[in-house]
Each structure stands twice: as C-alpha cells, then as structure tokens.
Amino acid sequence: MALQPLYDRLLVKRLEEGEQQSEGGIIIPDTAKEKPQQASVLAVGKGRITEDGNVQPVEVKVGDKVVFSKYAGTEVKVDGDDLLVIREDDVLGVIE
Amino acid sequence: MALQPLYDRLLVKRLEEGEQQSEGGIIIPDTAKEKPQQASVLAVGKGRITEDGNVQPVEVKVGDKVVFSKYAGTEVKVDGDDLLVIREDDVLGVIE
Amino acid sequence: MALQPLYDRLLVKRLEEGEQQSEGGIIIPDTAKEKPQQASVLAVGKGRITEDGNVQPVEVKVGDKVVFSKYAGTEVKVDGDDLLVIREDDVLGVIE
Amino acid sequence: MALQPLYDRLLVKRLEEGEQQSEGGIIIPDTAKEKPQQASVLAVGKGRITEDGNVQPVEVKVGDKVVFSKYAGTEVKVDGDDLLVIREDDVLGVIE
Amino acid sequence: MALQPLYDRLLVKRLEEGEQQSEGGIIIPDTAKEKPQQASVLAVGKGRITEDGNVQPVEVKVGDKVVFSKYAGTEVKVDGDDLLVIREDDVLGVIE
Amino acid sequence: MALQPLYDRLLVKRLEEGEQQSEGGIIIPDTAKEKPQQASVLAVGKGRITEDGNVQPVEVKVGDKVVFSKYAGTEVKVDGDDLLVIREDDVLGVIE
Amino acid sequence: MALQPLYDRLLVKRLEEGEQQSEGGIIIPDTAKEKPQQASVLAVGKGRITEDGNVQPVEVKVGDKVVFSKYAGTEVKVDGDDLLVIREDDVLGVIE
Numbered sequence: 001m002a003l004q005p006l007y008d009r010l011l012v013k014r015l016e017e018g019e020q021q022s023e024g025g026i027i028i029p030d031t032a033k034e035k036p037q038q039a040s041v042l043a044v045g046k047g048r049i050t051e052d053g054n055v056q057p058v059e060v061k062v063g064d065k066v067v068f069s070k071y072a073g074t075e076v077k078v079d080g081d082d083l084l085v086i087r088e089d090d091v092l093g094v095i096e
Numbered sequence: 097m098a099l100q101p102l103y104d105r106l107l108v109k110r111l112e113e114g115e116q117q118s119e120g121g122i123i124i125p126d127t128a129k130e131k132p133q134q135a136s137v138l139a140v141g142k143g144r145i146t147e148d149g150n151v152q153p154v155e156v157k158v159g160d161k162v163v164f165s166k167y168a169g170t171e172v173k174v175d176g177d178d179l180l181v182i183r184e185d186d187v188l189g190v191i192e
Numbered sequence: 193m194a195l196q197p198l199y200d201r202l203l204v205k206r207l208e209e210g211e212q213q214s215e216g217g218i219i220i221p222d223t224a225k226e227k228p229q230q231a232s233v234l235a236v237g238k239g240r241i242t243e244d245g246n247v248q249p250v251e252v253k254v255g256d257k258v259v260f261s262k263y264a265g266t267e268v269k270v271d272g273d274d275l276l277v278i279r280e281d282d283v284l285g286v287i288e
Numbered sequence: 289m290a291l292q293p294l295y296d297r298l299l300v301k302r303l304e305e306g307e308q309q310s311e312g313g314i315i316i317p318d319t320a321k322e323k324p325q326q327a328s329v330l331a332v333g334k335g336r337i338t339e340d341g342n343v344q345p346v347e348v349k350v351g352d353k354v355v356f357s358k359y360a361g362t363e364v365k366v367d368g369d370d371l372l373v374i375r376e377d378d379v380l381g382v383i384e
Numbered sequence: 385m386a387l388q389p390l391y392d393r394l395l396v397k398r399l400e401e402g403e404q405q406s407e408g409g410i411i412i413p414d415t416a417k418e419k420p421q422q423a424s425v426l427a428v429g430k431g432r433i434t435e436d437g438n439v440q441p442v443e444v445k446v447g448d449k450v451v452f453s454k455y456a457g458t459e460v461k462v463d464g465d466d467l468l469v470i471r472e473d474d475v476l477g478v479i480e
Numbered sequence: 481m482a483l484q485p486l487y488d489r490l491l492v493k494r495l496e497e498g499e500q501q502s503e504g505g506i507i508i509p510d511t512a513k514e515k516p517q518q519a520s521v522l523a524v525g526k527g528r529i530t531e532d533g534n535v536q537p538v539e540v541k542v543g544d545k546v547v548f549s550k551y552a553g554t555e556v557k558v559d560g561d562d563l564l565v566i567r568e569d570d571v572l573g574v575i576e
Numbered sequence: 577m578a579l580q581p582l583y584d585r586l587l588v589k590r591l592e593e594g595e596q597q598s599e600g601g602i603i604i605p606d607t608a609k610e611k612p613q614q615a616s617v618l619a620v621g622k623g624r625i626t627e628d629g630n631v632q633p634v635e636v637k638v639g640d641k642v643v644f645s646k647y648a649g650t651e652v653k654v655d656g657d658d659l660l661v662i663r664e665d666d667v668l669g670v671i672e
Contacts, residue, residue: 003163003189006155011189043189046155051147051627059582059622067579067652067661074188076163085163085188092650092661093579093587093619099259101285102251139285142251147243170284172259181259181284195355197381198347235381238347243339266380268355277355277380291451291477294443299477331477334443339435362476364451373451373476387547387573390539395573427573430539435531458572460547469547469572483643483669486635491669523669526635531627554668556643565643565668 003078008048008058008088012039012073013081015065037068038095039084048088058088065095099174104144104154104184108135108169109177111161133164134191135180144184154184161191195270200240200250200280204231204265205273207257229260230287231276240280250280257287291366296336296346296376300327300361301369303353325356326383327372336376346376353383387462392432392442392472396423396457397465399449421452422479423468432472442472449479483558488528488538488568492519492553493561495545517548518575519564528568538568545575579654584624584634584664588615588649589657591641613644614671615660624664634664641671 005011015038041064047057060066072090076083101107111134137160143153156162168186172179197203207230233256239249252258264282268275293299303326329352335345348354360378364371389395399422425448431441444450456474460467485491495518521544527537540546552570556563581587591614617640623633636642648666652659 002192004192005189006184006187009188045189049152050629053146053150053152054629056625056629069650074165076188088582091582092585092652093581093621096578096580098288099285100288102280102283105284107285141285145248149242149246149248170261172284194384195381196384198376198379201380203381237381241344245338245342245344266357268380290480292480293477294472294475297476333477337440341434341438341440362453364476386576388576389573390568390571393572429573433536437530437534437536458549460572482672484672485669486664486667489668525669529632533626533630533632554645556668 002043003076003083003085005043005045005085007045008056009045009085010041010058010060010066010088010091011043011076011078012041012066012068012084012086014039014084037070037072037092038065039068039086040065042083044088060088060091060094067092067095098139099172099179099181101139101141101181103141104152105141105181106137106154106156106162106184106187107139107172107174108137108162108164108180108182110135110180133166133168133188134161135164135182136161138179140184156184156187156190163188163191194235195268195275195277197235197237197277199237200248201237201277202233202250202252202258202280202283203235203268203270204233204258204260204276204278206231206276229262229264229284230257231260231278232257234275236280252280252283252286259284259287290331291364291371291373293331293333293373295333296344297333297373298329298346298348298354298376298379299331299364299366300329300354300356300372300374302327302372325358325360325380326353327356327374328353330371332376348376348379348382355380355383386427387460387467387469389427389429389469391429392440393429393469394425394442394444394450394472394475395427395460395462396425396450396452396468396470398423398468421454421456421476422449423452423470424449426467428472444472444475444478451476451479482523483556483563483565485523485525485565487525488536489525489565490521490538490540490546490568490571491523491556491558492521492546492548492564492566494519494564517550517552517572518545519548519566520545522563524568540568540571540574547572547575578619579652579659579661581619581621581661583621584632585621585661586617586634586636586642586664586667587619587652587654588617588642588644588660588662590615590660613646613648613668614641615644615662616641618659620664636664636667636670643668643671 003011041060041062044058047055050056068086068090073084073086099107137156137158140154143151146152164182164186169180169182195203233252233254236250239247242248260278260282265276265278291299329348329350332346335343338344356374356378361372361374387395425444425446428442431439434440452470452474457468457470483491521540521542524538527535530536548566548570553564553566579587617636617638620634623631626632644662644666649660649662
C-alpha cells in the first residue's frame, strides 16, 4: 500500500544517524537534538500548477537523498513506517 | 440530499480507526489524541479558477482515500453524517 | 427595496434551525452555540474581475441553499429582514 | 470646491438615520452604536489599474446609495460637509 | 536644489491651516491634533513599473492640491522647507 | 576591491552632516539623532527580474545623491569604508 | 560527496576572519559578535522557476565571494565542513 503525494509534495523517509554518516557525511548540526533533516525520496507529486494552468514538474526524483528545512512537513505512518510528506520548496539540496 | 463543494473544495468523510488499519495502514501518529487525518472523498468541486479565468480541475477523485493536514477544513453534518469540507491544497496524498 | 451585492459578493438569508432539518439535513455541529451557517441566496454580484480585466462570474445562483464558513460576512437589515453579505469564497458548498 | 477621488476610491456622504429608514430600509444592526454604513456616492475615481496597465472602471456610479464595511475609509470635511473616502472594495452592495 | 521622487512617489508640501480654509475648505477632522493631510504637489516620479516592465504614469500632476492618508510618507527638509515624500497610493483625492 | 550589488540593490555611502548642508540642503529632520538618510551611489545592480524573466534596469545611477528610508539596508565595511547596501525601492528620491 | 542546491539556492562556505581581511577587506561590522556574512560559493541551483514555467538562472557563480544578509540560510555539515545553504535573494553583492 503506498501514498501518492499530490502536486509539489514529496513522500520521504528520514535517513537514520548511521545511514547519514556513511551515505553522504551530511548532517545538520544538532544545535538542539532535533530529528535529522536528511531523507530518501520514496514518491513525488506530478508538480506545481503554474498560474496559466501548466504543470511545473518537480526536480527531485524517487531515490534521491535530500537535505530539507528543519520544521518542514507532516509525519505519516505507512505500513508501520514513519514517513514524512514535505513540499519540494522545503528541500535545500540533493546529496550527490 | 447532498452537498456539492465549490471550486477547489472537497467533501470528505473521515476513515474510522479500524478502517484505516485494514484499508491502507496509514495513520498519522497521534502525538496528541487528534482526529485521524485520513478520509474518503465523497464529492469534489469543479476546480480552482486561475488568474486568466480557466478552470484548473482538481486531481483528487470521488472514492479516493486521502491523507490531509491536521487542522484542515470545516465540519458539516449531512443527513446525520459527520463530514468535512477541505481544500484540495490540504491533501498531502492519495492512498493507493 | 433590494440590495444588489457587488462583484463576488452574495446577499444571503440564514436558514432557520427548523428549515435546515427538513431542507437538507445539513447542520454545522454547534461546537459553540453559533449562528447556523446555512443560508439561501437572495442576490449575487456579477463576479470577480480577474487581473486582465475579465469578469469571472460567480457559480452560485439565486435560490441556491449554501453552507458557508462560520465567521464570514457582514450583517445587514433590509426591509426588517436580517440578512448577510458574504464573499463567494466563503461558500463551502451548495446543498442539492 | 470638490474632491476628485483617485483610481478605485469613492467620495461618499453617510445617509442619516432618518434617510436610511425611508430610503431603503437597510440599516446595519448597531451591535455597538457605530456610525451607519450607508452612504450616497458623490464622486468616483476612474478605476483600478490592472497589472497590464489597463483601467478597470468602478461599477458604482455617482448618485448610488451603497452599504459598506464598518471600519472602511478616511473621513474628510469638504465645504463644511462630513464626508468619507472609501475604496470600491469596501462596498458590500448598491441599494436598489 | 530639488529632490526628484522615484517611480510612484510624490514630493509634496503640506498646506498650512489657513491655506486649507481658503483654498478648498477641505480639512481632515482633527480627531487628534495631527498634521493636516492636505498638500500641494511639487514633483512626481515617472510612475510605477508594472509586472511586464511598462511604466504606469502617475495621475497626480505638479501643482495639484491633494488630500492623503494620515500616517503616510517620510519627512524631508529641502532648502529649509519641510516637505514630505509619499506614494501616489496614499493620495485619497485631488482638490478641484 | 569593490562590492558589486546584485539585481535591484545599490551600494551607497552616507553623506556626512557637512556634505549634506552644502551639497543639497536636504536633511531628514533628526526627530531622533539617527544616521542621515542621504547617500552617494557607488554601484548599482543590473536591475530587478520581472515575472516574465526580463531585466527591469534600476533608474538610479552611479554618482547620484539619493534620499532613502530611515531603517533601510545592511551596513558593510569595504576597504575600511562604512558603506550600506539598500534596495532601489528604499530610495525616496534623487537630489538634483 | 557533494550537496547540489535546488532552484535558487546556493551552497556556500563562510570566509574566516583572516580570509576576509586579505581577500576583500569587506567585513560586516560586528555590532554583536555574529558570524561573518562573507562566504565563498561552492555550488548553485539551476535557478528560480518564473510563473510561466521558465528557468531564471542565478547570477552568482561557483567561486564567487559574496556578502549576504545576517540571519540567512540553514547550516549543513558536508564531509566535516560547516557549510550554509542560502537563497540567492539573501546575497547583497559579489566581491570583485
């Protein structure tokens, strides 16, 4: 069972502390012990609708590892997994 | 008797706790005992009017199961049923 | 004597408790003893002017029964009748 | 000596209590003893300039009797008369 | 030495109490002893730039006497004169 | 070494008290002993990008003396000089 | 391992106190002992998407030294380096 995000939203799963170290060495300094802002993209919406009705596809792709703003998104549990739905605009960058 | 939502609004009925478990296994973690944010779509508006007067149809369809932002919408009682009118922009994703 | 609403405004008359029960069975749960948000549409404006100067007619018609957001509109008394002027965007849906 | 309102502004004179009763029977319930929101239109601006530079004429005409939002406008005294300059968007409707 | 206002700004000089009485009989009721909101226009900007890059000239002309919103503008002293720089949108109307 | 402002930003140097008196006789009344809002323009950005991607050049030129809003801009020190980066929209007018 | 910023975002590394002195002599006066606002650009997004769906490339290039607004951006650690992701609009100017 999956959750298909709408428009410019992304379904992401946070990368655990360990995963982050090995994966990309990109961690957000834990000024306060907050949840890591790195995640892996599980599903993407079709994109934002511009004022003249065209679809502006999202740039982020399924499988990308991304860094995103601290307080972004809404938490959802899908098949027992703790996931997050964020807007593409919350994404700071893609880990290469 | 029905309620036809206007423009980009949706008429939805919350999925009860049980329904959510079996249906899609998608529940919003109850940080506070809030009402579940999963619902079934009963009716949809024709869509948002863009600045140049065109209708931007909604993507969500009648019968879809959706996850939506916690504090979204206005509660209405229709023929004894507790329903909710939300905006399409409140929808995080469609359960597949 | 009548009051012709301007642009995207509507002149409506609240449906009394009784009327609501029989009419459409749609009542807004009285979390707080607020005024019912169902009304009958008495007059409509010609519609909103879009940025390029076109008129975007309102969708709601005279005679429609509508459900609208709780704190919407300005109260006016016309020929002794307690009426309300609301914006079309305050309308959640049309009772069918 | 007159005051020519600019763009989408209107110069109006409040209808006194008495005038309102006979004129249109439209009074705004005095929840608090506020100034009546009915007025007669003395002068109108040429209209709002849309984003692409066109003039969007005002719909309200000189001589119209209008109902407008409670706290709208700026008071001005012209030749001893207490008048008000409001925006067309403050007008709820025209009394017919 | 002069000050050429930019875009949709106007350089104005307040009309003194006396000037107002004789000139146009238009005074803003001094609910609180505020500075009079009538002024004479000394210089105007070339106009606002619309979104598609065109210049939308100001309607107000040098020499006009205007009434403007109470708290508008920034005070400047030019060659010993106390003047004010306001936006055209702060002008309620032109005294004719 | 110079600082090239971006888009609609300007690099300016405040005119000292003395410079202001002789230069243009334009001083902002020191209601509170604030820093003078007159400055000389050292560098300008290429201009604002409009919604359809065109460059809207700034009107202010290098060498102009300008009056600007009191609390505008960010202070920077370049080669020991105390300078300010402001937006063109903060400029009230150009001293002629 | 790198972090590719999205759209109009930039990945930058702060210039240390020493680097600033020699590099461009541009320091932001430390009214309060805040982090220096000068940085070197390590990576740039493809640019902002305008309303009609075109890409508006960023003006700032990799290798530029920039001055940016004090409280801008989100801190990220990449391969042990303390970096910052800011928006191009936070950049006051490019050090030449």
